[in-house]
Amino acid sequence: MSKLLNIYLFLVLLSLYSHVSEAEKTEHSNDRLNPFTAKASLIRYWNNHISNNIPKPAFLLSKASPLNALDTTIFTQLASQHSLKTRLSSFCKAAHLFCEFDTPLEIDNGSPTPPHHGDSDFTSYNSKQFSTYGKSKLGGVDSFKNYSSNVNMPVDSFTRYSPASAKHTEAFTNYANNGNVANDSFTNYGTGATGGLGEFNNYESNVNVPILKFGTYSFNGNHHKLSFGTYTENTNSGTQDFTSYGKNGNAVPTEFKNYGQSSNIVGSTFASYGELANAANDSFKGYSPSANNPHNMFKNYGAKVTSGVESFENYRDEANVGDDTFQNYIRDSSSTKASFMNYGKSFNGGTDRFKNYGKGSVNRNVEFKVYGVNNSFKGYDDKKGISFGGYSQNVHSNAMDGNNHGMIAVNKLVEEGKFFRESMLNSGTVMKMPDIKDKMPKRSFLPRSISSKLPFLTSGLAELRDMFQAKENSTLERLMVNALSECERPASPGETKRCVASIEDMIDFAASVLGDNLVVRSTENVNGSGERVVIGSVKGINGGKVTKSVSCHQSLLPYLLYYCHSVPKVRVYEADILDFETKAKINHGVAICHLDTSAWSPGHGAFLALGSKPGLIEVCHWIFENDMTWAMAD
Numbered sequence: 001m002s003k004l005l006n007i008y009l010f011l012v013l014l015s016l017y018s019h020v021s022e023a024e025k026t027e028h029s030n031d032r033l034n035p036f037t038a039k040a041s042l043i044r045y046w047n048n049h050i051s052n053n054i055p056k057p058a059f060l061l062s063k064a065s066p067l068n069a070l071d072t073t074i075f076t077q078l079a080s081q082h083s084l085k086t087r088l089s090s091f092c093k094a095a096h097l098f099c100e101f102d103t104p105l106e107i108d109n110g111s112p113t114p115p116h117h118g119d120s121d122f123t124s125y126n127s128k129q130f131s132t133y134g135k136s137k138l139g140g141v142d143s144f145k146n147y148s149s150n151v152n153m154p155v156d157s158f159t160r161y162s163p164a165s166a167k168h169t170e171a172f173t174n175y176a177n178n179g180n181v182a183n184d185s186f187t188n189y190g191t192g193a194t195g196g197l198g199e200f201n202n203y204e205s206n207v208n209v210p211i212l213k214f215g216t217y218s219f220n221g222n223h224h225k226l227s228f229g230t231y232t233e234n235t236n237s238g239t240q241d242f243t244s245y246g247k248n249g250n251a252v253p254t255e256f257k258n259y260g261q262s263s264n265i266v267g268s269t270f271a272s273y274g275e276l277a278n279a280a281n282d283s284f285k286g287y288s289p290s291a292n293n294p295h296n297m298f299k300n301y302g303a304k305v306t307s308g309v310e311s312f313e314n315y316r317d318e319a320n321v322g323d324d325t326f327q328n329y330i331r332d333s334s335s336t337k338a339s340f341m342n343y344g345k346s347f348n349g350g351t352d353r354f355k356n357y358g359k360g361s362v363n364r365n366v367e368f369k370v371y372g373v374n375n376s377f378k379g380y381d382d383k384k385g386i387s388f389g390g391y392s393q394n395v396h397s398n399a400m401d402g403n404n405h406g407m408i409a410v411n412k413l414v415e416e417g418k419f420f421r422e423s424m425l426n427s428g429t430v431m432k433m434p435d436i437k438d439k440m441p442k443r444s445f446l447p448r449s450i451s452s453k454l455p456f457l458t459s460g461l462a463e464l465r466d467m468f469q470a471k472e473n474s475t476l477e478r479l480m481v482n483a484l485s486e487c488e489r490p491a492s493p494g495e496t497k498r499c500v501a502s503i504e505d506m507i508d509f510a511a512s513v514l515g516d517n518l519v520v521r522s523t524e525n526v527n528g529s530g531e532r533v534v535i536g537s538v539k540g541i542n543g544g545k546v547t548k549s550v551s552c553h554q555s556l557l558p559y560l561l562y563y564c565h566s567v568p569k570v571r572v573y574e575a576d577i578l579d580f581e582t583k584a585k586i587n588h589g590v591a592i593c594h595l596d597t598s599a600w601s602p603g604h605g606a607f608l609a610l611g612s613k614p615g616l617i618e619v620c621h622w623i624f625e626n627d628m629t630w631a632m633a634d
Contacts (some may be wrong), residue, residue: 036069038447045504051516052633059522060628063560064503065447066096072447079453085467096444097558099468101475134162134170141169148176148184160188167195177205180439187215201229216244230258232268244272258286272300288316288324289603296324312340326354414609420620421610422593425573429535430580433528438554438625445560451501458484468558476558483555486563493599497565499555506564510550510630513566521574522628524588528577536576536585541631546571550630551592551623569595572631573620592629593620 034040042064046056067075071094078084084091092099134142142162162170170190176182182204190198203214214231231242242259259270268288288294294316316324329340417432424431445451455463461480470476487499496513500506510518521541541547549572552564570592577587598615600606606619623629 034068038065038067038072041447042503046507049507049511049516050518052519054519054633057520057522059626060503060520063445063626065444067094067447071095072449076447076449076453079450082463082467085469088467088469092558095446095450095559096442098441098443099476099558101479101558132160132163133158134165134168135160137162137165137168139167141171143171143173144175145173146177147172147174149174149178151176151179158184158186160191161186162190162193162198163188164192165190165196166193168193169197169199171199171201172203173201174205175200175203176207177202179204179207182207185215189216191216197227199227199229203228203231205230205232207232214242228256231256232259241268242270256284259284259288268294268296270296270298284312286314287312289314294324298324298326300328314342315340328355414605416609418621419606419609422571422618422620425535425538425575425591425593425620427535427537430532431535433531433533433577434622435529436523436622436624437526437529438627440554440556440626443558443560445502448502448504451505451559454501456484456487456499456501458488479556483557483561486555491565492567494568494596495565497563500552500562500564501559506552506562509564513550514548514630514632517633518630519633520628520630521572521590521623523590523623523625526625527586528579532580533586534578534580534583536578538573538575541572541574542634544571544573546595547631549592551627552629553627567594567596571595572629590623590629591620592623593618 039061042061043056065072075084075087075091075095078087078091088099091097147158158175161172162168172189175186176184184204186203189200259268270287287298288296296316298315312329315326415434418434420431446454454467455461461484464470464480465477468476468480470480483499491497498505498509500509507518510520546569548566548568549570550564550566552562555561555563573591573593575589575591576585577589578584579586595618596615597604597606597617597619600614600619602613604614606621607613610617610619
C-alpha cells in the first residue's frame, strides 16, 4: 500500500512540475526554492493574479506555509477526509502552527512563598498555579503587587487567597495585566474572613483576549470590607465569568468600581452580587462602560438581602450596541434601600432585557432613575416603595462642550500615540509611538488546499474543535468561537470584509476591492515602540488623495487567520521614523487615516484619547507589526 501511495505522489509531483513555466523554474532556482512546495505554489498564484512586477514583500512571504510537497499532499488528503486529528501533532509541527493554548502549568502549594505565619509582600510572581495562600491568618497584611503581569499567554489559577482569616488585610494590586491571551481562573478570595480588609485593584487589564473565571469573592464574610478596582479593563474580545461577590456576607461593605470598562466585543456573566447578605452596604459603580458590542448577563444583584443598602450606578453607560440581560434586582429582599442610577444609557442602543426588579421584596425603598432605549423590562414590581425616574430618555446632550468640539474629558488609559490626527504626519513632528509589537504566538498560513477544507463556520464548530482536540470551555474553543463570531458578523456601514486563512485568499479579496495592480505595505520594524520619536519625510500614497485600501489584522487560531476589511474615505501614508535624540532613521512606518468616523462608537478609544466625537475629526493610526494594508500601486 505504501509503495502505491509513493508512486501516486511521485506522479502528482511530476504533473505539477510539468505546469511550472521556465521563468518560474528559473525564479525558484535562483531563490533555491523547491517548485513543489506550498510557498512556490503561492508565488505562482501571486504572479498570475497581481499584474505588476513590484517585489513581493518579505514580511508576508515569511508567513507562507513551510509544508513541502509531500506533506502538503498528505495533509490535504487528511483534511478532505476530516481526519487531520489523527496526525495533529505532526501537522502542527510541520505546518508551523501553534496548538498548545491550554498547556497546564505547575501547581504551587506554597513554595517559593514565605511561611504563612508572617506577613508577605510579593513584588512579582509569574508562571505557576497557586493553590492556597494565607489560610486562617490572624491579623497582618499580605500583598501581591504583580501576578503574571506582562506575560504573553498566561495560563494561571489562583485557588484560595486568605480563607477563614481574622482581622487580616489582603491586597492584590495587579493580576495578569498587559497579557495577550489570558486563560486564568481565581477560585476563592477572602472566603469566611472576619474583620479586616480585602482590596483587589486590577484583574486582567489591557488583555487582548481574556478567557477568565473568577469564582467567589468573600463568600460567608463577616465585617470584612471589600473593594474591587477594575476587572478586565481595556480588553479585546474574549469571555469572562464572575460567579459570586459577597454572597451570604454579614455587614460586609463591598465596592466594585469597574467591570469591563472600554472593552471590545467581550462576553460577560456575573452570577451573583451580594446575595443572601445581611446588613450589606454594596455599591457597583460601572459595568461595561464605554464598551463596544458587549454581551453581558447579570444574574441576581442583592437577592434575598436583609437590611441592606444597595447601589448600582451605571450599567453599560456610553456603550455601543450589544446584547445584555439583567435578571433579578433586589428580589425577595427585606428592609432594603436600593438605587439603580442608569441602565443601558448607550449612544448606540443594543438589545437589553431586564427581568424582575424588586420582585418579592418587602419594606423596601427602591429607585430606578434612567432606563435606556431599545430595551424590554419584565417583572417590574410597582408596589409602594419603588420609584421609576425615566424610561428611554435622551441623556447625551450634555456630554459635549459648548463649542461643539466633542467630549472634553480625555481617557488617559488609552495608550498615548495609539491614535493621532492627520496633521501630525508632518516632517519634524515629535510624537509618542505606541507599542506596535505583535504579541501573538508565531504561526504560518495554511496552504489554500488545506484551509479551504476546514469547517470554518459556526455550524462546523464541533468538527473544528474535534479536529484540533479543543476541550469544552478551553482557551482554544473560546478563541474559535470569538474568531467565528467576528468573521460572521454583518459588515459595518460602508465596510467590506472577509476573513482569510491563506495568502491566496487575501490576494483574491484585495483584488476584488482594488483591482489586480496591487501593493501591500506594513511598518518596517518595531523600533521606536513606546518611545518619543520624530517624524521624518512623509509620502502620501496615491499622491495623498483619498483612496481605497484593504487593511488586514490578525485573529488568533492555531493557524494564521486575518480579518481583512475595506472602509471608505481613507488616506494612506508612509513616513520615516527618526530617533528622538540622534535624528537617525530607525523605522519606516505605514499609517492610515480614517476621514469618515461618523459611524464609530462615541466610546471608541480614539475619541477618548483625542477628545472629540464621531464625525467631527479624522483618526489616524500606525499599521502594527504583522498587520498590513493593501492599496493600488502608484
